[in-house]
Amino acid sequence: MTEWMGSTHTVLDYGFVRLVDSMAKDISVVNSARVSFGKSTESMTPADVQLIRFLMEHRHGTPFEHNSFMFHVKCPIFVAREWFRHRMGSFNEYSGRYSEMIEEFYVPDWEDMRTQTGKPGSYTFEPIDDEAVCAHIDSVMTNAYESAWNTYQDLLSQGLAKELARSVIPVGAYTEFYWTVNARSLMNFLSLRLGQDAQHEIRQFAAACETFFEDKMPITHGFWKDNGRVAP
Amino acid sequence: MTEWMGSTHTVLDYGFVRLVDSMAKDISVVNSARVSFGKSTESMTPADVQLIRFLMEHRHGTPFEHNSFMFHVKCPIFVAREWFRHRMGSFNEYSGRYSEMIEEFYVPDWEDMRTQTGKPGSYTFEPIDDEAVCAHIDSVMTNAYESAWNTYQDLLSQGLAKELARSVIPVGAYTEFYWTVNARSLMNFLSLRLGQDAQHEIRQFAAACETFFEDKMPITHGFWKDNGRVAP
Amino acid sequence: MTEWMGSTHTVLDYGFVRLVDSMAKDISVVNSARVSFGKSTESMTPADVQLIRFLMEHRHGTPFEHNSFMFHVKCPIFVAREWFRHRMGSFNEYSGRYSEMIEEFYVPDWEDMRTQTGKPGSYTFEPIDDEAVCAHIDSVMTNAYESAWNTYQDLLSQGLAKELARSVIPVGAYTEFYWTVNARSLMNFLSLRLGQDAQHEIRQFAAACETFFEDKMPITHGFWKDNGRVAP
Amino acid sequence: MTEWMGSTHTVLDYGFVRLVDSMAKDISVVNSARVSFGKSTESMTPADVQLIRFLMEHRHGTPFEHNSFMFHVKCPIFVAREWFRHRMGSFNEYSGRYSEMIEEFYVPDWEDMRTQTGKPGSYTFEPIDDEAVCAHIDSVMTNAYESAWNTYQDLLSQGLAKELARSVIPVGAYTEFYWTVNARSLMNFLSLRLGQDAQHEIRQFAAACETFFEDKMPITHGFWKDNGRVAP
Numbered sequence: 001m002t003e004w005m006g007s008t009h010t011v012l013d014y015g016f017v018r019l020v021d022s023m024a025k026d027i028s029v030v031n032s033a034r035v036s037f038g039k040s041t042e043s044m045t046p047a048d049v050q051l052i053r054f055l056m057e058h059r060h061g062t063p064f065e066h067n068s069f070m071f072h073v074k075c076p077i078f079v080a081r082e083w084f085r086h087r088m089g090s091f092n093e094y095s096g097r098y099s100e101m102i103e104e105f106y107v108p109d110w111e112d113m114r115t116q117t118g119k120p121g122s123y124t125f126e127p128i129d130d131e132a133v134c135a136h137i138d139s140v141m142t143n144a145y146e147s148a149w150n151t152y153q154d155l156l157s158q159g160l161a162k163e164l165a166r167s168v169i170p171v172g173a174y175t176e177f178y179w180t181v182n183a184r185s186l187m188n189f190l191s192l193r194l195g196q197d198a199q200h201e202i203r204q205f206a207a208a209c210e211t212f213f214e215d216k217m218p219i220t221h222g223f224w225k226d227n228g229r230v231a232p
Numbered sequence: 233m234t235e236w237m238g239s240t241h242t243v244l245d246y247g248f249v250r251l252v253d254s255m256a257k258d259i260s261v262v263n264s265a266r267v268s269f270g271k272s273t274e275s276m277t278p279a280d281v282q283l284i285r286f287l288m289e290h291r292h293g294t295p296f297e298h299n300s301f302m303f304h305v306k307c308p309i310f311v312a313r314e315w316f317r318h319r320m321g322s323f324n325e326y327s328g329r330y331s332e333m334i335e336e337f338y339v340p341d342w343e344d345m346r347t348q349t350g351k352p353g354s355y356t357f358e359p360i361d362d363e364a365v366c367a368h369i370d371s372v373m374t375n376a377y378e379s380a381w382n383t384y385q386d387l388l389s390q391g392l393a394k395e396l397a398r399s400v401i402p403v404g405a406y407t408e409f410y411w412t413v414n415a416r417s418l419m420n421f422l423s424l425r426l427g428q429d430a431q432h433e434i435r436q437f438a439a440a441c442e443t444f445f446e447d448k449m450p451i452t453h454g455f456w457k458d459n460g461r462v463a464p
Numbered sequence: 465m466t467e468w469m470g471s472t473h474t475v476l477d478y479g480f481v482r483l484v485d486s487m488a489k490d491i492s493v494v495n496s497a498r499v500s501f502g503k504s505t506e507s508m509t510p511a512d513v514q515l516i517r518f519l520m521e522h523r524h525g526t527p528f529e530h531n532s533f534m535f536h537v538k539c540p541i542f543v544a545r546e547w548f549r550h551r552m553g554s555f556n557e558y559s560g561r562y563s564e565m566i567e568e569f570y571v572p573d574w575e576d577m578r579t580q581t582g583k584p585g586s587y588t589f590e591p592i593d594d595e596a597v598c599a600h601i602d603s604v605m606t607n608a609y610e611s612a613w614n615t616y617q618d619l620l621s622q623g624l625a626k627e628l629a630r631s632v633i634p635v636g637a638y639t640e641f642y643w644t645v646n647a648r649s650l651m652n653f654l655s656l657r658l659g660q661d662a663q664h665e666i667r668q669f670a671a672a673c674e675t676f677f678e679d680k681m682p683i684t685h686g687f688w689k690d691n692g693r694v695a696p
Numbered sequence: 697m698t699e700w701m702g703s704t705h706t707v708l709d710y711g712f713v714r715l716v717d718s719m720a721k722d723i724s725v726v727n728s729a730r731v732s733f734g735k736s737t738e739s740m741t742p743a744d745v746q747l748i749r750f751l752m753e754h755r756h757g758t759p760f761e762h763n764s765f766m767f768h769v770k771c772p773i774f775v776a777r778e779w780f781r782h783r784m785g786s787f788n789e790y791s792g793r794y795s796e797m798i799e800e801f802y803v804p805d806w807e808d809m810r811t812q813t814g815k816p817g818s819y820t821f822e823p824i825d826d827e828a829v830c831a832h833i834d835s836v837m838t839n840a841y842e843s844a845w846n847t848y849q850d851l852l853s854q855g856l857a858k859e860l861a862r863s864v865i866p867v868g869a870y871t872e873f874y875w876t877v878n879a880r881s882l883m884n885f886l887s888l889r890l891g892q893d894a895q896h897e898i899r900q901f902a903a904a905c906e907t908f909f910e911d912k913m914p915i916t917h918g919f920w921k922d923n924g925r926v927a928p
Contacts (some may be wrong), residue, residue, distance in 0.1 A: 254719060254726065260716075276806055294787065295788055299876070300766070302763075324728040325731065326731050412763075412764075419751060
């Protein structure tokens with residue numbers, strides 16, 4: 001039985017982002033930037049707020065690193081693969097070498113089924129508005145996942161090691177991981193993964209992460225947003 | 233038409249490791265460790281060789297960072313996923329968002345088909361010696377891959393964007409990437425991915441990387457091997 | 465007037481290490497390693513404790529990264545220079561470009577005055593037991609610092625920019641910084657900076673950091689110590 | 697006797713930047729970005745050139761990481777201290793623990809002597825045009841350095857260990873180090889250290905590094921410059 005600590009945002013059909021723990025206060029930005037004065041405060045003055053704005057606008061990034069967010073994420077493997085490209089953070093993921101893979105697979109909602117047009121560097125996506133096509137896609141994907149899972153179970157029943165049998169599991173299967181990251185690296189992740197170029201699916205997960213960031217460091221989040229969501 | 237620069241090691245059924253470029257000389261270890269004397273040499277003395285041994289044994293790691301290996305790798309996705317956990321290096325990977333996935337999939341040779349026994353922390357693997365079972369596994373995996381590929385093509389023909397259609401592609405599919413890394417980080421990768429705990433498949437790729445390392449930095453490689461292949 | 469949050473360890477003549485904030489629990493090691501089971505707990509079982517031991521002994525390092533220590537440090541510049549070589553962490557330091565340098569300088573206690581013998585790679589240090597020599601050293605260093613400070617003030621009074629006038633300030637002057645780091649990187653720092661090869665002065669600061677680590681993550685600290693203080 | 701390999705730029709009164717070795721070609725940017733096509737080329741087409749422009753403008757940074765510059769730098773300690781804040785790169789520095797410090801110290805040319813006005817966040821610098829004042833500053837700094845050096849020698853002659861005696865050496869003293877870095881990290885360094893906010897002295901060193909970058913990767917350098925010298 002799983003009991004989650006912390007609040008959880010559900011994302012897509014089986015995914016979620018939850019904040020397990022954090023050490024994240026706007027005041028840490030001020031104190032680390034003001035180390036020069038050898039003092040630290042617990043409450044923010046208007047001048048402190050303006051300092052955060054200044055640091056954000058002038059891309060002084062290091063004061064935004066003295067904090068930490070520990071997330072627990074469940075998402076499709078193809079989303080996790082993009083996520084793990086972000087090297088400034090810590091990951092621990094579910095392993096298909098030692099445990100059975102998770103029998104949950106991503107099938108997009110019909111309104112998220114889309115077609116891609118354009119050229120490299122300027123793709124655009126249009127919804128597939130035809131219900132018959134959506135139904136076909138839904139059915140084909142569901143069958144493919146079911147077939148892959150049955151093959152996986154067959155391979156396991158033949159005695160094949162989990163680490164080999166997983167070869168047939170599709171990248172639409174869900175996985176889970178812990179991700180610990182500071183606000184500077186998180187802002188960089190969000191700026192890239194909330195952007196127009198990012199795939200719709202990872203944008204939903206990034207949006208969930210953003211709500212936790214906004215909740216814990218509202219002043220930092222506000223100036224980051226004002227600044228075009230560019231990471232300092 | 234593909235024309236490779238540099239030498240290439242083939243690995244598994246469709247994979248390879250090739251060294252695209254490098255800046256890797258044993259002498260750089262000596263010169264960076266001896267920056268204190270403000271001099272640099274082009275040929276190594278016996279004292280220089282002993283210095284490399286000393287640095288390796290005493291885990292002075294930074295002098296092994298002033299070099300660079302640029303690899304081009306083709307491997308199954310499940311191998312790439314382990315590889316990308318190594319954060320001290322640079323990656324660019326084939327993207328299934330913009331290009332069709334690669335129609336090549338890993339099926340283990342019969343002698344590499346194995347069963348897993350034991351508990352977490354002390355697994356052992358035994359070959360599956362039964363030819364009928366191996367033939368069954370081979371056939372089941374091949375069919376699963378073929379079926380997944382057909383589904384993928386069907387989804388594309390329905391107009392579904394590549395980034396969504398790829399959801400049904402199994403992690404046994406091949407991918408390609410460039411990986412640029414220095415010797416210190418490479419030694420860390422090799423120490424982990426050549427080890428007894430590593431999965432057989434990534435060990436084959438690590439072994440290919442090791443041959444390039446040995447070729448370019450033979451003295452460093454030699455002392456690293458003497459030192460139990462522990463990264464400094 | 466400075467009011468410190470958190471407890472403070474004084475180090476050397478004017479230095480300190482204080483823990484400003486932390487997100488550091490032994491249970492996070494267990495939960496991130498057990499992400500495979502999709503569950504998290506708040507209290508540790510004996511099996512959880514043994515899991516931490518196993519991870520430490522087998523050098524599975526990533527589960528020790530899901531935590532964070534934010535330190536405020538005051539130390540001589542020559543100590544800070546060694547500290548800042550540790551790249552896996554976040555720093556914000558007092559800046560002599562914008563503020564006057566700190567008028568405090570390190571003079572070793574007489575029992576810490578020492579002489580160096582031996583060759584590179586195997587230096588040993590012996591105390592200078594002669595009180596007259598110690599008194600001379602004490603006086604010479606104090607005078608040098610006072611002279612440097614007076615020159616600094618003279619240069620400032622001539623209108624020279626702080627960033628240039630600081631050129632005459634010795635590396636024995638104190639500086640301050642914030643340092644945020646996870647347990648894995650902290651253990652690496654401690655293994656190197658508590659070691660026999662480390663300079664006496666930074667060892668005192670590392671020892672202060674260790675007390676905070678032990679206090680917050682006692683089980684992790686215990687197994688790390690049992691394991692020869694080698695970082696996983 | 698020192699014999700340098702590679703070309704050397706002299707900087708300030710005793711400093712230099714020289715390129716020891718490199719693996720740096722514009723074509724590597726194209727090939728790593730085009731890994732999707734599984735091909736690599738040795739000569740650049742106009743389309744390749746435009747691809748580099750596109751990557752730079754859209755801040756796709758990773759293709760600029762598959763290269764390496766190994767620099768040898770000699771600069772004042774206060775410059776080195778700013779340099780070492782850049783964590784994405786490799787450093788090995790001259791050590792005052794094992795070798796005597798370098799008897800060379802930075803005294804600004806008279807036209808570089810300047811005064812600082814304004815407030816934090818908007819400082820401006822004005823030259824000190826008064827020759828008498830410049831002569832005074834020159835003399836005061838030179839004397840302070842000489843006095844510090846004499847004290848250092850006195851402390852060494854008393855038997856004090858080098859690692860302690862160096863405490864009196866000013867941060868205007870020269871040091872040396874090797875720095876190995878890829879183009880992406882180098883562009884980030886240059887964007888910050890060539891900027892208006894950077895101290896004049898480190899800007900001279902950054903400008904020297906830029907010439908090597910321009911020489912080795914002229915197309916990348918050109919688009920980076922066109923793009924406002926913002927790192928991708």
